[in-house]
Amino acid sequence: MTYHVGLIHYTNVAPLTDRLEFPEGVQFVSGVPTAMNAALLDGRVDLANISVFEFIRHADHLAALHDFSVAVLGAVYSVNLFHVKPWEELSDVKIALTSQSATSVELLRVLLQKSGIDAHLIRAEGTALELLSQGYDGVLRIGDSALREWYEVVGPISEDVSMLDLPHTGRGVIVTDLAQKWYELTGHPFVFAVWAHRKDNPPPRDLQLAMRNARRWGVGHLGEISQAHASKLGLPWRVVQHYLWNFRYHLEPPDRAGLKVFADLASPGHAELTFS
Template sequence: MSKPYRIGLIDFANVAPINEYLPESDQYEIHRGVPTEMNRQLLAGEIDLANISSFEFLQNADLLSALPDFSVSVLGPVYSVNLFHNMPWEALQGQKIALTTQSATSVKLLEVLLKLSGIEAVLERNEGTVQELLDAGYAGVLKIGDNALREWYQLCGPLEPYASVWDIPSGRGNIQVTDLSMRWYDHFGLPFAFAVWAYRTPPPPELVQNLRKARRTGLGELALVAERNARKLGLPEFIVQHYLWNFRYHLEKPDRSGLLKFAELVGVSGSSLRFSE
């Protein structure tokens, strides 16, 4: 009997509308982890397909191909890729910034945005809560995923269910929050593609069809997905629903344009990227 195809899924709420509706099958087996784990396992051949960081896809364009119609992209604020800092963005020159170990793309995005502002900072890998790291002497802390969303809400909440997005505060006290996806949009007016579904070995047709069905079902039941994940995260349901409806799970022309702009900025030729048909 041949070995089942192996797919890696990231256990973050932002991909729950797809992950929670992907059925099991004897054609493939499901592995779960954080983005850096999925990146490593895919590149090591331990899994065959995963929704990996877009930067890892760009850096390994000679090895990987991507599904043509899947991404985790955002046009504007993402709320879960945040730099928490205790001084203005422009004052980060020469300061120490603590980086999450969970995502290569978000770290590279921060580097790109700092460079666009002419800022050279000292970037160090470190983990801990925002307050712990700021108290340890860092001027900024990069957080991603569910933890970033929770810490964002702790600083910016509580919020009214029907408040305008223009009324959402950007921090509290001396701590400011810079949403990196929003800062990207302010520079380029494009979505930012945080992840794509990349593979080393072409997936079985059944898996691709099941992923598309899962996406359609999950987006159609977004309120239920938000309710379940709000309980897991300890956040108000309306916050998680607002968070999830911000995502673009396809890879349409604007999303590809954003991905190609990111490729250009990190020195990768867009012509080297491969997408299955």
Template sequence: MYILGVPRYANTAPLYHFLEEGDGLAFRYGVPTELNRWLLEGSVDLSLVSSYFYLEHAHQLRPLPDFSVADLGPVYSVNLFHRIPWNDLKRIALTTESATSVRLLQYLLEADGIQAQYTPAQGGLELLEQYDAVLLIGDRAITTYYGLLSIIPESVHQVPNQIEGIRITDLSMKWFERTRLPFVFGVWATRRNAPPPPEIVRRLRSARSLGLGNLAAVAGTEAQRLGVPERLMQHYLWNFRYHLEAPDRLGLEAFAKAVGLPYPDDYWDV
């Protein structure tokens, strides 16, 4: 049985919504930090892994050359929620689900000359009673943001970044403002000595094509799962880049340089 590691986040759903288990394929769900560990341990064979983890372990891993979870501009689900201005932040509560988002936040703050203290913590906006800011990602970030909205914006130009005294800093947008590049949050990867069967890659590509071609159906399922409006979910999903194209690779290379990690360019041709 070939085990596929999958994060149960809405933004990855277009990649596997139409991918069926069976015929030698099984899913194992987890948050990015779990999936990263399982891939190295060998308890999953192919997994979506966070980009920072991939860059750290590039000598052990190989990415599929044409799969990513990336975006250009706002991502809407990697958000720093805070009551005081960005430049005044001192004490920050961090998600424990993803090292990539944490490292991106640290880089952006350091680039602006801000020295903050970071504490891993589980929770939501209630953490703002103890900390200047809280970093949330994925589904929790989406549902937290939706909980603050009084109306659903009709246009991307009407998406508020301050609601009821709470500021929302989108880290991907902050990255774009600094670099003018996409940010790659994750890639499909295998261990270097365990290439994926061509049939598995074919099924992944087919599922992605169906997912992107039927985005309304994917958005409807994810909106119902999270209890958010379908229109909000559809806008969220159409914002992503899933093919690791040249601009995305440039963004990944820039992130590697920003955090002091080597950038591997030996993509596996599958």
């Protein structure tokens, strides 16, 4: 019987997937996070790199691989709120939300709540600058688009700027990195995605071995991967390399601790999280 895998083709998972060779009997489909969430939940795929909030919401019948994640400690650069007013002045304003990621929307809700901010969150699609020009006071953007739009706002960045000092303002726009804001408020890493499957249908061992081999190659070749993906993104390769080396791909104990804190804040009373 064929085992189906759902992949998200964002640059941040390139170290996990660029050299992933599926064993016999495994096929894959790809899409944005919300599409892969739905594909796993309705049974069209058996394993998927899904938004962590959907894993939390459906923890009663989903399990996550115990050693895979897409997480960061501090800035992520690709989950951004673009706004003109300072963060603390965002109460009673209109914020446009992407439909591509449930986790990022819930993370924004949690961060606003912890900051005592009550904003109007509205579904709308478009680039950050387009939506700001249409009257929105804030725009949530994720993934490769958010990374490109962050650079459009703050760039170009000269080569003598340390990668630790990358800017977050430009063109009259503030870019609040939600993972950095999470770290400032909680002191924990933030887990954006896990590899999840239904509890009664775990992935075959040869697929897990292939995934670990692909990750091992990817983490060891971030420069090569960065150069390949920089041309697709239209960004300097050194910026893409800095972006990729921030990620934590192994779901280590600090990541699980941060995941538990987010689960308790975003979905009180959730079922116990299961790892396989």
